[in-house]
Amino acid sequence: MYCQVSAAQFELKGEKFIAKEAESEEVKKKRAASIAAIKKRERALDWGADEGIDDGRGIRIVILKGMFQVQELHEVLLMCC
Numbered sequence: 589m590y591c592q593v594s595a596a597q598f599e600l601k602g603e604k605f606i607a608k609e610a611e612s613e614e615v616k617k618k619r620a621a622s623i624a625a626i627k628k629r630e631r632a633l634d635w636g637a638d639e640g641i642d643d644g645r646g647i648r649i650v651i652l653k654g655m656f657q658v659q660e661l662h663e664v665l666l667m668c669c
């Protein structure tokens with residue numbers, strides 16, 4: 589088994605070469621602003637790893653407030669016992 593190697597031949601596809609236009613500064617600023625807004629939204633929806641809630645073992649401590657009334661807890665305890 590022998591491999592044959594030859595020089596590459598480059599050919600133009602189409603009538604002429606059309607260079608891609610460079611993005612204007614305004615377009616770059618808009619794109620950067622939209623990316624920053626997306627990242628800000630993602631951080632807002634994050635569980636808060638950078639806020640000190642993570643205990644280092646990958647376990648998240650979540651405090652749920654207003655999920656039940658104390659009376660409901662007493663009723664459940666009375667039903668069980």
